[in-house]
Structure formats: C-alpha cells, structure tokens
Amino acid sequence: MEITHTNITYQKLRSKISPRLALAAGLVALFVAVPLIYIFVRAITAEPEAWTRLFQERIWKLFANTLGLVLAVTAGAMLTGVTMAFLTERTDLPGKKIFRWMLAMPLAIPAYIGGIVHLALLRPRGGVIPKLLEDIFGQPVFTPSPLGFGGAAFILTLFMFPYVYLLSGAAFRTLHASLEEASRVFGRTPLQTLFQVTLPALRPGLTAGALLVALDILAEYGTVALLRYETFSSAIFVQLSGRYDRSAASVLSGILVILAIGILWSELRLQGRARFTQMESNWRPAPLMMLGKWRIPAFLLVLGVVSASLLLPVGVLLVWSVQAFLDPETMAMLFHTGSQGFGTYVWNSLWSSSMAAVIAVMLSLPVGLFAVRYPNRLSKFLSRLSQVGYAIPGVVIALSLVLLVNRFLPFLYATPFIVVIAYVLRHMPQAVRASESALNQLSPSLEEASRVMGRTSLQTLFQVILPLILPGLLAGGSLVFLTSLKELPATLLLRPAGFDTLAVRVWVWAGEGFYFQAAPAALLLVLVSALPLSFLLRREQIFK
Amino acid sequence: MTKLLVQNLVKQFPGTQHSAVNDVSFELSDNEILALVGPSGCGKTTTLRLIAGLERPDSGSIWLNQSLVASEAVFIPPEKRGVGMVFQDHALFPHLTVFDNVAFGLRHKTQAEVRTAVGEMLHMVGLLSHSKRYPHELSGGERQRVALARALAPKPVLVLMDEPFSSLDADLRAGVREHVRGILKSMQATVIFVTHDQEEALYMGDRLAVLQKGKLEQIGSPEEIFHESNTRFVAEFMGDSDFLKGTVKRDGIQTAIGLIPQIVDLPASTSVEVAIRADDIDFHVDGSGNALIIDRFFRGAFNLYRLRLDTGQVIHAINPHTNILPVGTRVHAFVSAEHSLTVFS
Numbered sequence: 001m002e003i004t005h006t007n008i009t010y011q012k013l014r015s016k017i018s019p020r021l022a023l024a025a026g027l028v029a030l031f032v033a034v035p036l037i038y039i040f041v042r043a044i045t046a047e048p049e050a051w052t053r054l055f056q057e058r059i060w061k062l063f064a065n066t067l068g069l070v071l072a073v074t075a076g077a078m079l080t081g082v083t084m085a086f087l088t089e090r091t092d093l094p095g096k097k098i099f100r101w102m103l104a105m106p107l108a109i110p111a112y113i114g115g116i117v118h119l120a121l122l123r124p125r126g127g128v129i130p131k132l133l134e135d136i137f138g139q140p141v142f143t144p145s146p147l148g149f150g151g152a153a154f155i156l157t158l159f160m161f162p163y164v165y166l167l168s169g170a171a172f173r174t175l176h177a178s179l180e181e182a183s184r185v186f187g188r189t190p191l192q193t194l195f196q197v198t199l200p201a202l203r204p205g206l207t208a209g210a211l212l213v214a215l216d217i218l219a220e221y222g223t224v225a226l227l228r229y230e231t232f233s234s235a236i237f238v239q240l241s242g243r244y245d246r247s248a249a250s251v252l253s254g255i256l257v258i259l260a261i262g263i264l265w266s267e268l269r270l271q272g273r274a275r276f277t278q279m280e281s282n283w284r285p286a287p288l289m290m291l292g293k294w295r296i297p298a299f300l301l302v303l304g305v306v307s308a309s310l311l312l313p314v315g316v317l318l319v320w321s322v323q324a325f326l327d328p329e330t331m332a333m334l335f336h337t338g339s340q341g342f343g344t345y346v347w348n349s350l351w352s353s354s355m356a357a358v359i360a361v362m363l364s365l366p367v368g369l370f371a372v373r374y375p376n377r378l379s380k381f382l383s384r385l386s387q388v389g390y391a392i393p394g395v396v397i398a399l400s401l402v403l404l405v406n407r408f409l410p411f412l413y414a415t416p417f418i419v420v421i422a423y424v425l426r427h428m429p430q431a432v433r434a435s436e437s438a439l440n441q442l443s444p445s446l447e448e449a450s451r452v453m454g455r456t457s458l459q460t461l462f463q464v465i466l467p468l469i470l471p472g473l474l475a476g477g478s479l480v481f482l483t484s485l486k487e488l489p490a491t492l493l494l495r496p497a498g499f500d501t502l503a504v505r506v507w508v509w510a511g512e513g514f515y516f517q518a519a520p521a522a523l524l525l526v527l528v529s530a531l532p533l534s535f536l537l538r539r540e541q542i543f544k
Numbered sequence: 545m546t547k548l549l550v551q552n553l554v555k556q557f558p559g560t561q562h563s564a565v566n567d568v569s570f571e572l573s574d575n576e577i578l579a580l581v582g583p584s585g586c587g588k589t590t591t592l593r594l595i596a597g598l599e600r601p602d603s604g605s606i607w608l609n610q611s612l613v614a615s616e617a618v619f620i621p622p623e624k625r626g627v628g629m630v631f632q633d634h635a636l637f638p639h640l641t642v643f644d645n646v647a648f649g650l651r652h653k654t655q656a657e658v659r660t661a662v663g664e665m666l667h668m669v670g671l672l673s674h675s676k677r678y679p680h681e682l683s684g685g686e687r688q689r690v691a692l693a694r695a696l697a698p699k700p701v702l703v704l705m706d707e708p709f710s711s712l713d714a715d716l717r718a719g720v721r722e723h724v725r726g727i728l729k730s731m732q733a734t735v736i737f738v739t740h741d742q743e744e745a746l747y748m749g750d751r752l753a754v755l756q757k758g759k760l761e762q763i764g765s766p767e768e769i770f771h772e773s774n775t776r777f778v779a780e781f782m783g784d785s786d787f788l789k790g791t792v793k794r795d796g797i798q799t800a801i802g803l804i805p806q807i808v809d810l811p812a813s814t815s816v817e818v819a820i821r822a823d824d825i826d827f828h829v830d831g832s833g834n835a836l837i838i839d840r841f842f843r844g845a846f847n848l849y850r851l852r853l854d855t856g857q858v859i860h861a862i863n864p865h866t867n868i869l870p871v872g873t874r875v876h877a878f879v880s881a882e883h884s885l886t887v888f889s
Contacts, residue, residue, distance in 0.1 A: 445632070445633055448598050448622070448631070449635040449637075450637075450648070451598070451621070451622040451623050452596055452622050452623070452625075452628070452629045453649035453694075453698065454623045454624075454649060454698075455623055456621075456623055468638065
C-alpha cells in the first residue's frame with residue numbers, strides 16, 4: 001500500500017566526493033563508536049569465571065525481567081498513545097485543543113521524577129494515599145503497590161506514551177482524508193476503516209515510536225532502581241558503583257548493548273519511512289467522529305491519563321515546593337549544603353547540558369552533510385554509526401568511559417568534562433537526525449545556484465546552507481539539551497565529587513526521603529525541559 | 545564567434561547501464577538561443593549540468609569562450625566558470641530578499657555598482673517594487689523572473705536554463721515565455737534552454753537540439769527539425785507524425801492511399817515509411833473509398849479525424865471545423881501535402 005509521505009531526498013549522484021568532508025564524518029563516527037567497541041573488547045576479554053558465574057546466577061532472570069518490562073511498557077505506551085491521539089485528533093472530544101498540549105507535556109517530566117511522586121503517594125507503608133485511607137476507615141485498606149514489575153510498567157508507560165502519542169497524532173492529522181473516504185466507498189464502516197485502513201497506514205510511524213520506547217526502557221535506570229525492579233541497567237549500575245566488579249559489569253553491558261543494537265537496527269531501517277508526513281497542497285482534514293454517549297467516558301479517560309502523567313506529578317511538586325519555601329530549615333538546607341547551594345546545581349546543569357548540545361550539533365554537521373549530499377554506502381554507514389548512542393544506555397557509556405579514560409586519558413578522569421562527553425555520546429543521534437532532516441529539506445539546487453554564482457563550497461556552507469538549516473539545528477540542539485538535563489545514571493557514575501546537577505540532587509534528596517527539599521529542583525527541571533519541548537511542539541502542525 | 549564548444553561529451557552515472565550523455569558534440573555562437581529538447585531521461589539536464597560544472601564528464605571536452613573548462617585532465621569548478629543558471633525549481637535563497645538574491649552573483653563590486661546593476665535587472669523583469677520581499681511572498685511567475693534576473697545580473701558568458709517554466713501553470717506559461725524570450729534577446733544573451741516540451745522548444749530556440757537516450761539525434765533550425773527530421777524518433781517526437789508504409793516505385797512511393805509523386809534515392813521495391821502529419825492528409829466522402837472514419841475530435845479551429853485504412857493502419861487527418869462527418873463514414877483519403885515528405889527506410 002502506498003503511504004503518503006513526501007520525503008524530499010535528492011539523490012543526485014556526484015562524481016567526486018569531497019575527501020575533507022568524508023574524513024570529518026569518519027572521525028565523528030569513530031569518536032562515537034570507540035566506547036561501544038571498547039565495551040565489547042572488555043566483555044570478550046573478561047575472565048571466564050565472570051561469564052560462568054553470571055550465567056549461572058543472574059543473567060536469565062535479568063533477561064526475563066528486562067524483556068518483560070520492555071514488552072509491557074511498549075505495549076502500554078502504544079495502546080495509550082494511539083488511543084489518546086485518536087481521541088484528540090479524530091473525534092469531537094471536549095477540550096481536545098488543550099489536551100493535545102497536556103498529553104505531550106509529560107515528555108518534560110523525567111520518569112524517575114514521576115516515579116518519586118507516585119512512590120511517595122502510593123508507598124505501601126507511609127504513602128500519602130494509604131495513610132489517608134487508613135485515617136478515614138480506621139484500618140489499613142489495600143492499595144496497589146508501585147513497587148516491582150506492575151508499578152514500574154505502569155509508571156514508565158505514563159511517561160513514555162507521549163512519544164507514541166506525538167508520532168501517531170501527527171500521522172492521524174496528515175493522513176489523506178481520501179484514503180478513508182475510499183474505504184467507506186468500498187463498503188467499510190467507520191470502525192472497519194479505522195482498523196483496516198487508518199491504523200495500518202500509520203504503522204511505520206507507530207513502529208518507530210514503539211522502538212524508541214523500547215530503547216528508552218532498556219536504558220532506563222532511575223525509575224527501575226527507585227521501584228526496586230532489577231533490569232540489566234540497574235544491575236550494571238550496582239556492579240559498577242557498589243561492588244566495583246568491572247568484569248561482571250562489562251559482560252552485562254555487552255549483552256545489553258547487543259539487545260539494544262537489535263532494536264536500534266530495526267528502528268534505523270524504518271526511519272526513512274517513519275518521518276512526520278508533510279502536508280500536501282490538496283490536504284483536507286478528515287471528518288470528525290461523533291462520540292455521542294461516549295463523550296463523557298472518553299473525556300474522563302483522557303483526563304485520567306493527563307492527571308496521572310502531568311497534573312498529579314506537577315501538582316504534588318508544587319505543593320511540596322511551597323512547603324519547602326515555608327519551612328526555614330528546609331530552605332536553609334536547599335541553599336547551603338556545605339559550600340554549595342541551589343544556584344550551583346542549576347549552573348552545573350545548564351552549562352554541562354548546553355555544552356553537550358553545542359558539541360553534538362557541531363559534530364553532527366559533517367555526518368549529516370556527507371550522508372545527505374553523497375548518499376552512498378559509506379556515508380549511510382557513518383550516519384548510522386554516529387547514531388549508535390541510542391543503543392548504549394547511560395550506565396554502559398559511563399562504564400566504558402571510566403575504563404577508557406582510566407587507561408588512556410587519566411587527566412580527564414573525575415572532571416565534569418567526562419560527564420559532558422557522556423552526554424554528547426548518548427544524545428548525538430538526536431543531533432544527527434535533526435541535521436539530516438534539515439539538510440534533506442534543502443533543495444540541492446540552492447547550493448548549486450550558489451556555486452554557479454561564484455561561491456566555493458565552504459563559502460556556500462556558511463552563506464547559504466547554515467543560515468537555512470539553523471532552525472533545524474536549534475531544534476536538534478534543544479533536544480540534546482533537554483535529554484542531557486534529565487540524564488541520571490551516567491552523571492551519577494561519572495561526576496567528580498561535588499559536581500552536583502539538578503538531576504543528581506533530586507535523586508539524592510528523594511532517596512534520603514527529603515521530598516520537600518527535592519521538589520523545587522525537580523520542578524525547575526520540569527519547567528526548563530518544558531521550554532525546549534514547547535519550542536519543538538510549535539514546529540509541528542498539530543499544535544498550531 | 546563561438547561561445548561554447550562541446551566535443552564528444554560522455555557521462556555515465558555509477559550503477560547505471562547506459563550513458564546519460566553519450567558522445568554529444570555541438571557548438572553555440574554569440575547571442576544564440578539553443579533549445580535542448582527530448583523526453584525525460586534523454587540526458588538534456590545532465591548536459592546542462594556538465595556545462596555548468598555541477599557534474600564532471602567521463603570524457604570529452606567543454607570550451608567556454610575559447611578556454612577549456614572540462615576534459616579528462618581539466619576541471620574548472622562551477623564558481624570559476626562565470627555562467628548564469630536558472631534552475632527548474634528556481635532555487636531562490638529563501639533567507640534572502642529579492643534584492644539580495646539578485647545581488648548574490650555580483651561580487652567584487654562597490655555597493656553603488658551593485659545597487660545600480662540589481663536595479664536595472666529588476667526594472668527589466670518588472671519587479672523593482674518587489675525588491676524588499678522574500679521569495680515566499682512572490683507568485684510563481686514573479687519567482688521565475690527573479691531567478692532570471694539573478695542569472696543575468698552578473699552578465700554571464702552563457703545562461704543555462706533548466707526547464708524554467710515547468711513549475712508554472714499552463715495559462716501563465718505562454719505569457720512568461722514571451723516575456724523571457726524578449727528579455728534574453730534584448731540582453732543579447734547566449735542561452736541554452738532545456739525543455740521536454742517540443743512546442744516550447746520551437747518557440748524559444750533559434751536552433752533546436754533533439755536528444756534521445758543520451759545521443760544527439762539532430763541539431764538545426766526549428767523549421768529543419770520540424771520538416772526535415774533526420775530520424776524517425778525526431779519526426780515522432782517533434783510533430784505527432786503517422787508513419788505510412790509504402791514501397792519505392794520508379795515514379796514515387798506507392799502507399800495504401802495512393803502514389804506519392806516523390807522520387808527517392810532508393811532501389812525500386814524497397815519497403816519504406818513516410819512520416820506524414822494530419823495536415824498533410826485530406827479526404828472526401830466516397831462509398832467505395834479506401835478508409836473508414838473511426839473517431840472525430842473537435843479541436844475548435846478544426847476537426848481531427850482518425851481514419852482506419854483498409855490495410856488496418858490508422859492515420860490522422862485534419863478537416864475544417866465546419867465539416868462534421870459521423871463515425872463509420874467511408875471516405876477516400878489522399879496525400880494533400882505540397883512539400884516533400886520525410887522518408888525512412
């Protein structure tokens with residue numbers, strides 16, 4: 001079936017590849033690939049007992065735990081994301097305009113912060129809700145526990161579904177109405193049309209969204225550690241920080257990365273087909289489905305999802321923050337912990353994340369230019385290689401950098417720059433994708449026009465290409481910034497003593513039970529993330 | 545004086561079976577407009593891009609103003625060739641105003657000189673009042689004219705135009721075409737114009753070069769190309785010809801609609817095909833005629849009839865718009881041309 005996508009890829013074959021550009025792209029890909037390769041080297045050369053010990057005791061359970069969570073959350077996010085997208089794009093749901101924003105916004109809340117709030121509310125002993133119920137009824141009332149598999153799957157679904165929601169929302173919106181009209185003319189009911197035509201047409205976008213979620217769950221550390229559910233990521237973290245068994249950590253990392261690369265490989269294969277579809281000139285919106293008596297239940301359903309994933313976490317953080325500001329002792333702690341204070345954490349977060357964003361965007365340029373302007377096997381390979389960061393969870397990047405830096409670049413060890421390098425490696429794919437898609441939308445004839453009118457290729461880069469792709473680069477940069485800001489495991493493992501970011505502080509304080517103290521930092525993190533997110537959302541048609 | 549000399553140009557893209565441009569040679573003199581015409585994929589755009597320096601030839605050579613710009617050993621990059629180009633999608637820089645787009649090619653000049661030159665150009669294309677606008681604020685025809693002004697502003701040795709009208713609506717195209725040809729002629733520009741539309745080629749070109757599958761089939765004046773097609777392909781592509789089967793006789797060519805009294809230099813009884821256009825054939829109603837009307841298309845100024853000859857072959861004939869005959873009428877068709885017809889063996 002033909003799926004509407006106007007993917008402007010110009011594949012003009014050039015006779016001569018610029019060797020400078022190829023070299024630059026190659027160096028970037030190498031920089032990104034070294035940590036990955038090094039992990040495999042360490043995993044293979046680990047002493048055999050590490051392998052046998054792990055295989056006897058843990059690996060199978062970890063495997064089952066990790067895959068179980070990945071499958072559950074991916075399925076949950078798909079179901080929630082598509083349902084929400086359908087209700088807000090294709091029906092007469094009341095308040096759908098504001099719901100569109102609210103359903104995308106949980107992306108600004110790191111899952112571990114959502115987890116902290118839900119855990120504080122629902123903890124079996126001492127949680128706010130169980131306590132409240134006990135007070136009312138005078139005896140303990142059963143409430144579902146957020147700990148373990150069920151809780152982890154529920155909470156991760158709440159904060160992962162917006163990926164699927166955004167992809168399928170845009171797809172629902174840009175799908176040609178004529179496709180569905182054709183189905184109706186050929187005798188399908190609206191419901192049959194939905195399942196036989198609309199959803200299959202959205203499949204490439206949905207699959208891409210699902211794979212993104214799966215990769216994120218593989219890499220997730222904060223939430224699973226918080227909810228005491230053991231996956232590969234949390235096991236590696238424990239090996240690395242607690243027991244300091246680097247061989248075992250390397251072996252586990254090797255297996256985790258192989259899992260992730262499998263998923264990333266399928267995602268990259270789909271990537272070309274899964275781009276946001278573009279509006280065509282003859283596009284017109286599909287007619288809305290009238291919900292009728294289902295209007296109220298549908299409204300309540302969306303409200304429930306929005307409450308659990310956005311209103312409740314933000315509301316609780318607000319209340320806690322106010323309580324923190326009202327309590328002089330907490331205030332004092334917040335602004336002076338030893339020689340440091342809130343300002344230091346904010347500054348550390350901002351400069352490390354912005355530096356990562358700038359570096360990632362600069363590095364992504366040669367890769368993107370090479371891949372888009374000279375589409376061949378080599379450039380495609382280099383572009384994919386530089387996106388491998390998606391498949392290396394933060395804990396693995398941390399492990400690899402610890403090992404590499406210790407051996408080859410000891411002067412970098414325990415400096416904030418190693419944290420920045422970790423951010424760049426991990427979030428490089430977002431920059432590469434942004435650069436590539438911006439360049440893809442640039443007609444090569446603009447470049448040719450500039451050359452014909454007397455500019456060299458370097459002058460053309462600065463006078464024509466860069467000014468035109470700047471918005472795309474900014475978008476890519478803000479994505480890198482956003483995700484670096486929230487990064488937890490690599491920061492925890494790599495940071496030098498005293499280098500606390502907002503994310504680290506929230507984690508440490510919440511872990512010690514100082515919720516009020518953690519709340520302002522968490523809230524700030526959410527707000528700062530919300531800014532670039534709304535910038536990105538405004539670029540998409542559905543939020544206009 | 546020869547402005548452009550192209551010799552034995554060959555270009556093959558990796559991973560393709562055939563050469564995109566296969567041994568193409570031609571030359572172009574001052575103030576001449578050459579229309580490169582052919583079906584899509586015939587190599588006309590590649591030829592243009594080779595001349596611009598946007599592609600590198602496999603072999604052959606290109607001389608611009610008597611200096612070698614491309615050969616196996618030499619390759620002058622596009623920015624050093626001093627040609628002007630109008631792109632198919634116009635390729636106006638979206639981040640620059642109309643003025644800055646036109647000024648883009650004017651380098652090493654003082655600000656005052658640039659202002660004068662751009663002003664002249666915009667005045668000529670009638671867009672002086674739009675100089676502060678951005679490309680997205682212009683209509684299709686206006687964008688087209690800005691692209692032309694931008695290409696002409698540096699007074700290039702040669703102007704290359706790649707299907708410049710293909711993005712315009714049909715009703716706009718005729719007017720813009722006339723306007724553009726007028727400007728090019730008044731500037732005394734030397735131009736290569738690429739199109740797949742034979743009518744546009746006939747209109748724009750002082751000479752036409754017909755390309756097919758990378759080969760130059762024929763080059764010549766519009767009249768030569770139209771009336772004295774060298775190859776069957778040219779006759780077919782340029783003028784919707786029918787090909788009437790015939791046999792060479794001593795006093796002409798015997799066909800299903802009679803003897804064409806045209807002496808050809810071929811041995812008697814050779815099988816040939818005569819390229820014949822609808823306006824070369826006439827008919828009158830005749831119950832015992834040699835053809836049957838199978839279709840009539842009203843074209844306003846005339847009627848186009850489709851006739852099936854008794855031999856089974858289908859040919860087309862034009863009749864005045866007042867002469868309306870029903871399908872199924874038996875007629876006698878004959879050759880009415882008073883000029884010699886092109887014969888292919």
